[in-house]
Amino acid sequence: MSAHHQPQPRKPLPDGFLDDVRALLGDRLQLGEAIRAQHGASETHFEPALPDAVAYPHSTEEVVALVKLCVAAEVPLIPFGAGTSIEGNTIPVRGGITIDLSQMDAILSVNAEDFDCTVQAGVRREQLNEHLRDVGLFFPIDPGANATIGGMASTRASGTNAVRYGTMRDAILSLRVVTPDGRDIRTSRRARKSAAGYDLTRLMIGSEGTLGIITEITLRLHGIPEAISAAVCSFDTLEGAVDTVVQSIQIGIPLARVEILDDLQMRACNRWSKLDYPELTTLFFEFHGSQSYVEEQVRTVKDIADMNGGGEFRWSNLPEERSKLWKARHEAYYAAVNLRSGAIGWATDVCVPISRLAQCITETKADLDKSTIPATILGHVGDGNFHVVFSIDPNAPEEMAEVETINARLVERALAMDGTCTGEHGIGIGKQEWLVAELGDAVDMMRMIKRALDPKDLFNPGKIFAL
Amino acid sequence: MSAHHQPQPRKPLPDGFLDDVRALLGDRLQLGEAIRAQHGASETHFEPALPDAVAYPHSTEEVVALVKLCVAAEVPLIPFGAGTSIEGNTIPVRGGITIDLSQMDAILSVNAEDFDCTVQAGVRREQLNEHLRDVGLFFPIDPGANATIGGMASTRASGTNAVRYGTMRDAILSLRVVTPDGRDIRTSRRARKSAAGYDLTRLMIGSEGTLGIITEITLRLHGIPEAISAAVCSFDTLEGAVDTVVQSIQIGIPLARVEILDDLQMRACNRWSKLDYPELTTLFFEFHGSQSYVEEQVRTVKDIADMNGGGEFRWSNLPEERSKLWKARHEAYYAAVNLRSGAIGWATDVCVPISRLAQCITETKADLDKSTIPATILGHVGDGNFHVVFSIDPNAPEEMAEVETINARLVERALAMDGTCTGEHGIGIGKQEWLVAELGDAVDMMRMIKRALDPKDLFNPGKIFAL
Numbered sequence: 001m002s003a004h005h006q007p008q009p010r011k012p013l014p015d016g017f018l019d020d021v022r023a024l025l026g027d028r029l030q031l032g033e034a035i036r037a038q039h040g041a042s043e044t045h046f047e048p049a050l051p052d053a054v055a056y057p058h059s060t061e062e063v064v065a066l067v068k069l070c071v072a073a074e075v076p077l078i079p080f081g082a083g084t085s086i087e088g089n090t091i092p093v094r095g096g097i098t099i100d101l102s103q104m105d106a107i108l109s110v111n112a113e114d115f116d117c118t119v120q121a122g123v124r125r126e127q128l129n130e131h132l133r134d135v136g137l138f139f140p141i142d143p144g145a146n147a148t149i150g151g152m153a154s155t156r157a158s159g160t161n162a163v164r165y166g167t168m169r170d171a172i173l174s175l176r177v178v179t180p181d182g183r184d185i186r187t188s189r190r191a192r193k194s195a196a197g198y199d200l201t202r203l204m205i206g207s208e209g210t211l212g213i214i215t216e217i218t219l220r221l222h223g224i225p226e227a228i229s230a231a232v233c234s235f236d237t238l239e240g241a242v243d244t245v246v247q248s249i250q251i252g253i254p255l256a257r258v259e260i261l262d263d264l265q266m267r268a269c270n271r272w273s274k275l276d277y278p279e280l281t282t283l284f285f286e287f288h289g290s291q292s293y294v295e296e297q298v299r300t301v302k303d304i305a306d307m308n309g310g311g312e313f314r315w316s317n318l319p320e321e322r323s324k325l326w327k328a329r330h331e332a333y334y335a336a337v338n339l340r341s342g343a344i345g346w347a348t349d350v351c352v353p354i355s356r357l358a359q360c361i362t363e364t365k366a367d368l369d370k371s372t373i374p375a376t377i378l379g380h381v382g383d384g385n386f387h388v389v390f391s392i393d394p395n396a397p398e399e400m401a402e403v404e405t406i407n408a409r410l411v412e413r414a415l416a417m418d419g420t421c422t423g424e425h426g427i428g429i430g431k432q433e434w435l436v437a438e439l440g441d442a443v444d445m446m447r448m449i450k451r452a453l454d455p456k457d458l459f460n461p462g463k464i465f466a467l
Numbered sequence: 468m469s470a471h472h473q474p475q476p477r478k479p480l481p482d483g484f485l486d487d488v489r490a491l492l493g494d495r496l497q498l499g500e501a502i503r504a505q506h507g508a509s510e511t512h513f514e515p516a517l518p519d520a521v522a523y524p525h526s527t528e529e530v531v532a533l534v535k536l537c538v539a540a541e542v543p544l545i546p547f548g549a550g551t552s553i554e555g556n557t558i559p560v561r562g563g564i565t566i567d568l569s570q571m572d573a574i575l576s577v578n579a580e581d582f583d584c585t586v587q588a589g590v591r592r593e594q595l596n597e598h599l600r601d602v603g604l605f606f607p608i609d610p611g612a613n614a615t616i617g618g619m620a621s622t623r624a625s626g627t628n629a630v631r632y633g634t635m636r637d638a639i640l641s642l643r644v645v646t647p648d649g650r651d652i653r654t655s656r657r658a659r660k661s662a663a664g665y666d667l668t669r670l671m672i673g674s675e676g677t678l679g680i681i682t683e684i685t686l687r688l689h690g691i692p693e694a695i696s697a698a699v700c701s702f703d704t705l706e707g708a709v710d711t712v713v714q715s716i717q718i719g720i721p722l723a724r725v726e727i728l729d730d731l732q733m734r735a736c737n738r739w740s741k742l743d744y745p746e747l748t749t750l751f752f753e754f755h756g757s758q759s760y761v762e763e764q765v766r767t768v769k770d771i772a773d774m775n776g777g778g779e780f781r782w783s784n785l786p787e788e789r790s791k792l793w794k795a796r797h798e799a800y801y802a803a804v805n806l807r808s809g810a811i812g813w814a815t816d817v818c819v820p821i822s823r824l825a826q827c828i829t830e831t832k833a834d835l836d837k838s839t840i841p842a843t844i845l846g847h848v849g850d851g852n853f854h855v856v857f858s859i860d861p862n863a864p865e866e867m868a869e870v871e872t873i874n875a876r877l878v879e880r881a882l883a884m885d886g887t888c889t890g891e892h893g894i895g896i897g898k899q900e901w902l903v904a905e906l907g908d909a910v911d912m913m914r915m916i917k918r919a920l921d922p923k924d925l926f927n928p929g930k931i932f933a934l
Contacts, residue, residue: 113717113822156662167660169669170637185909191818192850193634194887195623195673197894197902197931198913202636202669206662223719250580252690252757290719293760351658355580383659420661427664435664442652445920446665452919453912464664 008462010095013052017073021055021097024065028056028103039080039090039098043145045346045392045400046088046429051078051098058103060176060184060215067213068182070097071458078460079209081151082124084143086347087428089155089208093462099213101150107131108216116173116190118218121150128219137221140165143424144330150214155426156206160329163249163382164256164288165222167424168205175204176216180454190218203449208426209460211453225288228256229298230316230325233305234280238262238365240309241281242358245381247304249354253297257286258382259329262365265336265376265389272335273328278311283381284329286322329378336376336389343374343391346400348407348430350414351385351423360417361386364410371406373399385423411437427464435465475929477562480519484540488522488564491532495523495570506547506557506565510612512813512859512867513555513896518545518565525570527643527651527682534680535649537564538925545927546676548618549591551610553814554895556622556675560929566680568617574598575683583640583657585685588617595686604688607632610891611797617681622893623673627796630716630849631723631755632689634891635672642671643683647921657685670916675893676927678920692755695723696765697783697792700772701747705729705832707776708748709825712848714771716821720764724753725849726796729832732803732843732856739802740795745778750848751796753789796845803843803856810841810858813867815874815897817881818852818890827884828853831877838873840866852890878904894931902932 021029030036031053040050052075057063070077076096083090092098104120107128111117112135119128126146128139141152143159151157153175158167165171174188177200187200204211235241245258260283261269267279283305287297302313316322328335337345352360361377368375368388379386388410392399411421411434421427421434436443443465450457450467457467489496497503498520507517519542524530537544543563550557559565571587574595578584579602586595593613595606608619610626618624620642625634632638641655644667654667671678702708712725727750728736734746750772754764769780783789795802804812819827828844835842835855846853855877859866878888878901888894888901903910910932917924917934924934 111820111822113713114820115717116820156666158660158662162660166637169660169666170633179912183908183911185912186906187909189882189887189905190820190885191852191881191887191890192821193625193629193636193818193852193890195625195889195891195893196887196898196905197673197910198678198916199623199636199666199669199673200909200912202666203916206664206666211665223717225719246580250582250690252692290763292763296757296759351660353578353581353583353657354659355578385658385660414658415656418657420656420658420663422662423658423660424662426662431663438656438663439653441650442654442667443664444650445646445652445667448919449665449670449916452915 008093013075014073017069017075018053020069021053021066024062025055025057030054039083039100040092042088042091043084043345044086044088045344046091049091049093051092052095054098054100056100056103060178063099063178063213063215064182064184066099067178067180071180071182071456074456074458076458076461079150079154079213081122081148082146084145084147085151085155085428086425087430089426089428089463091429093429102148104215110135112137114190115221116218117221118216119149120216121148121214123149125149125152132221136224138224139219140222141168141171144333149217149219153205153214153217154207154209156424158380158424160257160259160380162380163258164254169202171220172201172205172217173220174218175201175214177204177212177214179212180459206426208428208463210450210463211459227291227294228286228288228322229294230286230322231313232277232282232284232325233313234278234282234311236280236309238281238362239358241283242361242381244283244305244308244310246354246357248301249382251300253300255285255382256288257284259284260379260381260386261332262377264374265332265378268335268339268376269328269332272338273331275328284325332378333389337391339374339391344394346390346392346403347387348410349385349387349423349425350410350419350421351383352414352417352419354384356417356419357381357384360413363413364388367406367409371402373402383423384419429463432465475560480542481540484536484542485520487536488520488533491529492522492524497521506550506567507559509555509558510551510812511553511555512811513558516558516560518559519562521565521567523567523570527645530566530645530680530682531649531651533566534645534647538647538649538923541923541925543925543928546621546680548589548615549613551612551614552618552622552895553892554897556893556895556930558896560896569615571682577602579604581657582688583685584688585683586616587683588615588681590616592616592619599688603691605691606686607689608635608638611800616684616686620672620681620684621674621676623891625847625891627724627726627847629847630725631721636669638687639668639672639684640687641685642668642681644671644679644681646679647926673893675895675930677917677930678926694758694761695753695755695789696761697753697789698780699744699749699751699792700780701745701749701778703747703776705748705829706825708750709828709848711750711772711775711777713821713824715768716849718767720767722752722849723755724751726751727846727848727853728799729844731841732799732845735802735806735843736795736799739805740798742795751792799845800856804858806841806858807860811861813857813859813870814854815877816852816854816890816892817877817886817888818850819881819884819886821851823884823886824848824851827880830880831855834873834876838869840869850890851886896930899932
């Protein structure tokens, strides 16, 4: 499972290519080592690979021009947002030009009456929510990191709110995309639903930049609920925590968020975010609705937690307390990595049918306990999706090998339960062999689509699958 | 806008082809005129075109064998469910073999704990809901007709519950598909979400049989709500009715169903279904939730309706009363067509951002009022989606021409409002030029995908676009 660590073939840029790009972008074409290194690294354990240059377009028209230059010169191009992806999704394994969309960060329109907005790909989710607050709306998808909307679309991100509000698949009404043949298309109109032809919107979502460059996104928004209540509850057993969630969902409680953190993750959070929660398996809840409906939800879930060995509910009804709680959850990845000083993170995620979740987490926890490498479990338990974060020594190759073996067992366990090798991180570099194990011949259908749309394999080459 | 009425080229079946199919299916290959006519007609005004034969497979393996025979012999094949589509989606315009999946009607598994089930493509939605009732679950997508799940997937159907529960896009976890190269693939696993590669599930949903044959579907289910309440309310003005819905959604009421029927449609329903509702613009509502939450929703919506000129709420809280109400709604199409005896139906639908819905419906109503052809408006007003049903004289070509002109104005009106030319009927034969008007170059991207996956253009050829 380490083919992805082999170097990939790189070709030198053709003569005159950079001059052509500079004529287009001026000093928004950057060749400096530091900037290239920043765009060649990732948040996790993957070996970096530097792009030959980094381009910062300011408009879809500039992206079209860039694409045409790259395709004519057969130069790979890698769309880049905030660089917060987990599976090496933006590493330029064959070199080429990284197209950094972070300067395309305009919020183009907000249609409050229609609960939608249109943004450029480089807008970040926190920026968007700050902008929306005054009109009483919010954008619910929250993968933790302050990612760009374009990056979140490209990896089909989801996160803590998905149990109630869905994933990027559900959140997007329409995309503006620059295709490999240099067209500037919109995949859909602004209507809530449509049966007009193939669902190019969904085809692009999760395609990790391999089929085109997303430059604008029209998003569905939601009204800020009248009442929001958050709570933390510890459990004696992992099964008790998972069963609480499963039973709550089964009787129809529309949990807005429900996150599981295992004992080690709670210790890491306490240390990193200076908190004093019990270091036991813990659920973080959030409830949305009218005042009376939230109260009804809370009563029911408390009863269910009681029956499953849950402890006291610690409430955070004030916005600043809630922020503190969710800040701790958002910092959980860094907290876990920093369980050892000088360590780097190795993160994986799977998603299984919810009836299999308790078993999958319990078996995984037992497997982790056999290793000396610190590893935490945290997850979006309402979706059946959870993460394992390993804190590994970057100078100990045997740790990398051990983690790959544990990860292989985790993914095989999830696949045997009719689950998926990745709930929300995407395939990137790290999950390519698992994609084939999961979907078999369907991957060939993906390849046929890729070859048809990007015959020269220039758009984020080497990601999702080798062509 | 009538290119679709021109005859398409047909090739005779190659020698020996039918013998090969008969060797596979025996008397489940049918050549009789009546059966071919049944599969060559449609529910609406399109000119029929007969298939050369109709095949009734019983398994995915038989579908694979059929596909291989058809592709080798270059014979078109048209997947067929219940034949209830509206845009001529199953008419074999170039002849070939209609593959009728109605005998593949097994419910393969129900995973009550995971709120999902897997069915063969020929299962009908009413059959599925009867099967599910005992486990307290239901499948919410309801396009009116008792369609097959496979057909509903192929046209991205939605209907009355979509405002709360989404469309077929949201309802499907995974598909089993026979591809044009004869592979038998699954597009996804049974996990609630996944970021594993391209979203082939969504690519197939709404592709109208042009990219493969769906043989099995894994569906998301929902718990039957603790309380269900339905109501009917008349309004003096169309705007009052639409504004009631828009304002209810904007303050966060999770309406389970909300249907608009105009005055003429109410007259048609009264006559056809023997009812006594006021013949005014009317909303049909349904509310789902816990007892107290439903009561809260109802109180709020009544207040909003009052402010917008709504009359009394007529309640149907008993299941049999609710069934009567929704039966009338489901029969609305036939009621509308039968406003004139001997008439046939000509149906269209558009969907616009909800802020534009009142204007779109009002302008359309004014346009319809100028014509002598009876035409009703009914729609899924919570989604911004509405239908117009014309009751036309099949022997009066000038009526067909007039309706095409009115439809053109309707679609142009919707597109000018950033809406779509079809919210739920699909493109089929009837909306092909409008698809291009709506999405421009994006249609070329669809064509590239079609050519890559079905290079001989054998899967439901002539639908969605001409290659």
